[in-house]
Amino acid sequence: MLELLVVLALISFMTALVAPRLKNTVDAISRSGERADAVRQLERLPLLARREGTPLAVDKGQALSMPGVELPQGWSVQVIDRLQVAANGYCAPALLDVTTPAGNERWMLGTPDCRISDAPP
Numbered sequence: 001m002l003e004l005l006v007v008l009a010l011i012s013f014m015t016a017l018v019a020p021r022l023k024n025t026v027d028a029i030s031r032s033g034e035r036a037d038a039v040r041q042l043e044r045l046p047l048l049a050r051r052e053g054t055p056l057a058v059d060k061g062q063a064l065s066m067p068g069v070e071l072p073q074g075w076s077v078q079v080i081d082r083l084q085v086a087a088n089g090y091c092a093p094a095l096l097d098v099t100t101p102a103g104n105e106r107w108m109l110g111t112p113d114c115r116i117s118d119a120p121p
Contacts, residue, residue: 031102034072038098039116041069042077042107046089046114056085064096074101085114095119 048068049056058064064077071077080095091114098105106119 031100034075034100038071038075038077038100041071042096042109042116043114044068045085045109046091049085049087050089053087055087056083058083075099080106083109089113 042064045056048066056066058066058079060079060082062079064079064083076099078097078099080097081093083094083096084092086092090112091109093111094109096107096109096119098107108117108119109115110117
């Protein structure tokens with residue numbers, strides 16, 4: 001009986017050590033998935049412009065909100081430089097300020113296909 005209690009105590013001790021790290025790992029995986037979803041949504045801008053046949057533009061300092069772009073909950077994008085996507089899908093370079101539940105990031109929208117990359121510091 002004593003051996004069983006010792007084994008149970010060791011298992012609970014190991015669980016207490018591993019559980020916080022496991023929660024942090026799960027949170028990091030969730031944030032990574034949300035980031036990938038936000039990148040996919042923004043990289044769809046040329047497709048939206050071509051499908052509608054009209055250019056897309058968001059002025060400097062404005063929040064990016066348009067039909068067809070659904071960011072994860074708690075995420076928002078503000079345009080630092082003017083965002084322009086021509087009707088043919090050509091994307092002019094732009095800087096974006098991305099607010100996430102974990103903090104702020106600065107992304108760069110590349111030319112000609114709106115590829116997302118981290119903005120240089």
